[in-house]
Amino acid sequence: MTQPLIGVDIVPLSRVRELTAPGAGPLLGRYLSAEELDASRTPDGAADEAGIAGRLAAKEAVFKLFGAVRRPVPWRGIEVLRGPGGRPGVRLSGKGAELARHAGLGPIDVSISHDAGFAIAVAAASTSLDRL
16 A cells, blocks of 8 residues: 655745855855756756756755655755656655655655745655654
8 A cells, every 4th residue: 555645845935045145155056066067056046046946945845755864964865856847856865865765755746846945846756665
């Protein structure tokens, strides 16, 4: 029997402004892969604050599916990239993939939205493990 799992997270765009501010250094590179950073640019090359906030929220929402309480988020082991039709998709590697296997997760689906200075993401998957 499978059990549905849902994770949700919200990120204020003001947090992204801190991460992209002059003098912040390469901090954002600790959270996003090179491919995610490339996908998080506006057509003129500026940082897409809403896109970055959405990716960060989605990563946290996915992490909540793992049930890995008191463990650090494997930020770069969870990538949120554009899939077919621009829909967000999740690619796991390293520690992210290991935690997903340990949790017995099936495919992960995410949805991201942003408005009024916030980005929110929901992640859903199923597991065959009894988590209660």
